[in-house]
Amino acid sequence: MLKNTRLIAALLWFSLITLYFLDIASVLPDKMARLAKMQFVPALLAHSTVILIILIGLTMILGRIYCSVICPLGVFQDIVGWFSSRFGKKNRYKYFKPLNVVRYSFLAVFMIGLIAGIMIIPALIDPYSLYGRMITSLIKPLYQLGNNLMADVTDANGSYYFARNQVYIASLASLIISAVSVVTIKFLMWKYGRVYCNSVCPVGTILGVVSKFAIFKIAINTEQCNNCGLCARRCKASCIDSKNHAIDYSRCIACYNCIGVCKRDAITYKYQPNKKSKEVLSANVDHSKRRFFGTAIATSVAVPKIMAHGAGEDIITKVTGRSVPKREIPLSPAGSLAVKRLNNHCTSCHLCIAKCPNNVLRPSVKEYGITNIMQPVMYYEKGFCDYNCNLCSTVCPNGAISKVSIEEKQKIKIGYASLNIESCVVVTDKEECGNCSRHCPVDAIRMLPYEDKRRIPKVDTELCIGCGACEFHCPAKPFTAIYVEGYEVHKA
Amino acid sequence: MKKESLISRRKALKIMSLGGVGLMQACSGTNLDGIDKTSFSFDKKAIDGKVDKRTDTQSQNEISLLGFGCMRYPLIPGTKKIDEDQAQMMVDYAYEHGINYFDTAWPYHNGESETFTGKALKEYPRHSFFLADKMPTWAVNDLQSAKDIFNKQLEKCQVDYFDYYLLHALSKQEDYERVYEQYGVLEYLQKEKAEGRIRQLGFSFHGSLEFFEYLLNKPVEWDFIQIQLNYYDWDDPKQNSGKLYKMLEERNIPVIVMEPIRGGMLARLNDGVVKYLKSEDPSLTPAAWALRYVGSFPAVLTVLSGMSKMEHVEENVYTFSSFKPLTEGERKVLNKALTSFKENKPIVCTDCKYCMPCKFGVNIPGIFLNYNELVGELNVPNPNGVKDDDYFKKRRMFLNSFNNKFDDSELAHRCIGCGKCVSLCPQSINIPKQMREIDNFIAQLKKDK
Numbered sequence: 001m002l003k004n005t006r007l008i009a010a011l012l013w014f015s016l017i018t019l020y021f022l023d024i025a026s027v028l029p030d031k032m033a034r035l036a037k038m039q040f041v042p043a044l045l046a047h048s049t050v051i052l053i054i055l056i057g058l059t060m061i062l063g064r065i066y067c068s069v070i071c072p073l074g075v076f077q078d079i080v081g082w083f084s085s086r087f088g089k090k091n092r093y094k095y096f097k098p099l100n101v102v103r104y105s106f107l108a109v110f111m112i113g114l115i116a117g118i119m120i121i122p123a124l125i126d127p128y129s130l131y132g133r134m135i136t137s138l139i140k141p142l143y144q145l146g147n148n149l150m151a152d153v154t155d156a157n158g159s160y161y162f163a164r165n166q167v168y169i170a171s172l173a174s175l176i177i178s179a180v181s182v183v184t185i186k187f188l189m190w191k192y193g194r195v196y197c198n199s200v201c202p203v204g205t206i207l208g209v210v211s212k213f214a215i216f217k218i219a220i221n222t223e224q225c226n227n228c229g230l231c232a233r234r235c236k237a238s239c240i241d242s243k244n245h246a247i248d249y250s251r252c253i254a255c256y257n258c259i260g261v262c263k264r265d266a267i268t269y270k271y272q273p274n275k276k277s278k279e280v281l282s283a284n285v286d287h288s289k290r291r292f293f294g295t296a297i298a299t300s301v302a303v304p305k306i307m308a309h310g311a312g313e314d315i316i317t318k319v320t321g322r323s324v325p326k327r328e329i330p331l332s333p334a335g336s337l338a339v340k341r342l343n344n345h346c347t348s349c350h351l352c353i354a355k356c357p358n359n360v361l362r363p364s365v366k367e368y369g370i371t372n373i374m375q376p377v378m379y380y381e382k383g384f385c386d387y388n389c390n391l392c393s394t395v396c397p398n399g400a401i402s403k404v405s406i407e408e409k410q411k412i413k414i415g416y417a418s419l420n421i422e423s424c425v426v427v428t429d430k431e432e433c434g435n436c437s438r439h440c441p442v443d444a445i446r447m448l449p450y451e452d453k454r455r456i457p458k459v460d461t462e463l464c465i466g467c468g469a470c471e472f473h474c475p476a477k478p479f480t481a482i483y484v485e486g487y488e489v490h491k492a
Numbered sequence: 493m494k495k496e497s498l499i500s501r502r503k504a505l506k507i508m509s510l511g512g513v514g515l516m517q518a519c520s521g522t523n524l525d526g527i528d529k530t531s532f533s534f535d536k537k538a539i540d541g542k543v544d545k546r547t548d549t550q551s552q553n554e555i556s557l558l559g560f561g562c563m564r565y566p567l568i569p570g571t572k573k574i575d576e577d578q579a580q581m582m583v584d585y586a587y588e589h590g591i592n593y594f595d596t597a598w599p600y601h602n603g604e605s606e607t608f609t610g611k612a613l614k615e616y617p618r619h620s621f622f623l624a625d626k627m628p629t630w631a632v633n634d635l636q637s638a639k640d641i642f643n644k645q646l647e648k649c650q651v652d653y654f655d656y657y658l659l660h661a662l663s664k665q666e667d668y669e670r671v672y673e674q675y676g677v678l679e680y681l682q683k684e685k686a687e688g689r690i691r692q693l694g695f696s697f698h699g700s701l702e703f704f705e706y707l708l709n710k711p712v713e714w715d716f717i718q719i720q721l722n723y724y725d726w727d728d729p730k731q732n733s734g735k736l737y738k739m740l741e742e743r744n745i746p747v748i749v750m751e752p753i754r755g756g757m758l759a760r761l762n763d764g765v766v767k768y769l770k771s772e773d774p775s776l777t778p779a780a781w782a783l784r785y786v787g788s789f790p791a792v793l794t795v796l797s798g799m800s801k802m803e804h805v806e807e808n809v810y811t812f813s814s815f816k817p818l819t820e821g822e823r824k825v826l827n828k829a830l831t832s833f834k835e836n837k838p839i840v841c842t843d844c845k846y847c848m849p850c851k852f853g854v855n856i857p858g859i860f861l862n863y864n865e866l867v868g869e870l871n872v873p874n875p876n877g878v879k880d881d882d883y884f885k886k887r888r889m890f891l892n893s894f895n896n897k898f899d900d901s902e903l904a905h906r907c908i909g910c911g912k913c914v915s916l917c918p919q920s921i922n923i924p925k926q927m928r929e930i931d932n933f934i935a936q937l938k939k940d941k
Binding site: 151159160163386425439475 | 889905906907908941
């Protein structure tokens, strides 16, 4: 009963948040961004005290149900575990001592990363961001291909119900990092259960401390227990020491699997406010597991360094036939207010990238420096920042792109257009053009007289908001004659 | 337990496969082509007859009233190459049913039309068909280049002479004077005619009324003249087809008709007009209406139709076998249909592709045709009206059809307005202006989320 409730809630939450990431046609309401805002690390970075209090309070009362219901990476691991139990042994986990040194080290590193602004560290271990990237880099392209297949069908019958998407890999680095982290987490889950959640995940560690004091906990009735050990073998959190009838509440994720599996009904979930976990020192510490684990994490941290050789740009050039301009300062989305601010708040969940309707946002490679790899950066080869859109600012759960209204967004200057007259078709091809001026939403580009009645654009940087409509529409190839240069701190 | 789940899986598979079949049927059953979609049926057995013939008063040639236009052969899907097997079948079918006039030109199918037409007709005795080709006025730089083109054309078509030869697409007096008078190309072509490599000499026309008069008043004996004629253009102030026709009829010059269904526009029309025409005579397709209209003029020698499907050939052959001119009542019906069609303001593009390739990559005819298709099916949303379900349905269809059919680099917003295409357009469409309107309209639609 408890387990089924947990299952239903978890699957519902998980499917909704996953669908929200994949919803390329914007069918789902924007309010669903709250599912992302309920995540722990984003709430921490966005200083959402209310959400943090709710999450901690929930853990105080019921234990770590955050980890088995709200966290999408947690539910994803449960799904992996379910498959592994279907293809392998059903009850195959075993109790081991908590890897306290590992988990507190990771928490410390996580905190240092946050405070020092080395955001690659929290980005690589925050469960929500890991999951978000996994969906955006690995699942979304497949979803888009499926969408395009449907578009073929509806094009053929003339209803044009589906809009075709161009499927491309915006950043090879993100793709590889996501692939490596997914494979690692999948492997750990398949072999050892929720070892990531209980030894790496900073949210797991923090909530683990809280859940020790939870009011409702699992309890083993020693009178009924016959020491069969089934519960321990079923526990994916490896927190039941059945021999000693002890449960490590810091690792229990309140999945309730043990309750149903116990043949003698010895396990219950009940009100026991004062019970602390009995930590029994066990002799068998699994060193090989620790070693493997250290290597895995080291690998996934090292990968971004290897991948820092901007492969994404070549792909964009191939897709659009246009070269990517080298900007002195990268373009950060309007709500971020300053490049540095984005850098210090973003854990690269890629929700904004998944949601951007104009394919403007892409994971960065070296634009913000290697310590901020994979954070969203703007490019105008495939689209420009729509004057009437503020979607990235409404979905960002971290407050890295803080919420700005459309009216506010229209006034924020994220950069300015810069004109390279020598490449302009008015000069090179002696053509009458003005495509930049015509598409400028703020009339910042005027056409001034040039040779033979032709006119040449001139940018008023005071008016320019840096939306890139001019750069996107510029016919000069491969480098556009007009391109947007970023501001370190946005102007209003 | 296990067995149960197996059955349910099988059931699921069954449902899935049924769904798949349904989808495939949905894809194949509905065809985008305006002609086929409206499920007109004509008695296929009746097509064993042959296309009517008319006599060319100048040469006494017996010409089929339906001529085969070689500008719109079927293409191999996804390419710009002629689907030669399919096209050969169509040519054979046409020949067998009495079509003996084939009209090709230098630019058609990027030059492949002449080569293919020559090859396709090779198996038939030369005297049994009439082949028309044209001098590409815009491609002539001097007399020598014209001679080279003409000789190349004979070679490509694998013939010793052309039955009908035209100065292609005369539209501006200065071009005519420069190429045909200054360079002496007309004199050269007349010499070729004297030597028998050209049998009949004429021109095809896309210009103003004044220029037409100027040409007719020249001391040149034109054996025939090719004009754009259809019920849409008869009173059109740009095309003046009616006036041109009357001038030719007065002078007893045989008229060859191009664009009788306006590049397919009059075959598609729009749903409302198609329904109206069908209610008046269920046996006639919109294309048949248009062709019968043109064929009813006595001075018309042959009507050129650029057919790109076997069904087009079959249907047109049927229309022109034991040809029945329009009755007075039918004329009224057609007039009423035209008035209602013009209310929707389609773009008058005939997909001749003379504007292509656009230097900046815009797919001009593609965009216009897609727009007209949407106009024709009354699927143009009104962003200033009520934003109801119908509006959003049309909006989605409008935006998605442009998004799905074209690459971003081909769309209207890529038009910079250089204007090179304007002078190339035989229909005098202000292409940059139309592009800007479509671009602005799309931008306006995109604002509504």
